[in-house]
Amino acid sequence: MIQPIYLYGSEVLRKVAEPADINDKEGIATLVQDLKDTLKASEGCGLAAPQIGVSRRVVIVDGTEMTDVYDYLKDFRRTLINPEIIEESQERCSYSEGCLSIPGIYADVVRPKRITVRYFDESLREVTETFDNFAARMVQHELSHLDGDLFTDLVAPIRKKIIGKKLVSIAHGKVHPHYNSKIK
Secondary structure, eight states: OOOOEEOTTOGGGGSOOBOOOTTOHHHHHHHHHHHHHHHHHHTOSEEEGGGGTOOBSEEEEEOGGGTTTOGGGTTOEEEEEEEEEEEEOSOEEEEEEEETTEEEEEEEEEEESEEEEEEEOTTOOEEEEEEEHHHHHHHHHHHHHHTTOOGGGGSOHHHHHHHHHHHHHHHTTOOOOSSOEEOO
16 A cells, blocks of 8 residues: 655654564565555655654665666565665765655765675565665665665765755655655
8 A cells, every 4th residue: 555655854764663573474565565555656766664654674676767777777676674784895886865755855975886685585585685886775775764864864064054954844844745745
């Protein structure tokens, strides 16, 4: 079911998410389907459970809509349950990021170019996978949500100052994205 996306200023976005109960197969399946439905309706490329008000360590990423820029994302769809970064490259790269919870704001963020993540997939099998380039960027952005961090926390101080008023406007509900959203 399509859920509202919680916007900047919502408390749930700043909480460290609790692990998902792997034994609750029905609950996980429902949460994953809600994330998929909401992501599709909002036309994003990734979504974390806290963004729909559920403080659990579950994210989805879908790069298939970005194949015009990154052809290697043609079949890139992942569900990551209780993910943990177990290795990251020393090499860093910068990319302009945006977020469904922070509509209309984009800023350059520096992150590791490659990461290795251990997680449970949608079938609740344990997986260890290495992501690089934009796939790594998408996964890292969503995993940050699980720790209560937003991409705006990682931008240069001068950029933070520039976007500060826009963030306040979002937190006060003065933004109307094309998808269902709320602040709580």
